[in-house]
Amino acid sequence: MTKIMERVIEDVQSLSTNEKNNLMKYLIASLDETHDNDSEQQWANLAKQRYEEIETGKVQTVSWDSIKQQVIS
Structure with a gap:
């Protein structure tokens, strides 16, 4: 020390x-304060990408109830 x-x-x-x-x-x-300064922009880009994938039908959303059922099974 x-x-x-x-x-x-x-x-x-x-x-x-x-x-x-x-x-x-x-x-x-x-x-x-020591986090990656670019991380917020990266998260924003990822959110935009995911939104566009949903809007264009590239991916389908899954309901929370469906997810819970898969976990329980």
């Missing part, structure tokens, strides 16, 4: 519960 990490852990122990909660939210949010 690095000296910085040791110091952070020591400092965190002196925080109030509310401050620890805020720190935790900040740390989790900072992890989310």
Whole structure:
């Protein structure tokens, strides 16, 4: 463990519960920022492609009840 990490852990122990909660939210949010910057565009492209496949009849939709029946069987 690095000296910085040791110091952070020591400092965190002196925080109030509310401050620890805020720190935790900040740390989790900072992890989310490391995602692939292009991922939202890729999801949008995939959604558009799937929509077009349904609209053109290339694929057929399946009802939720049908899916449940397949899982149960």
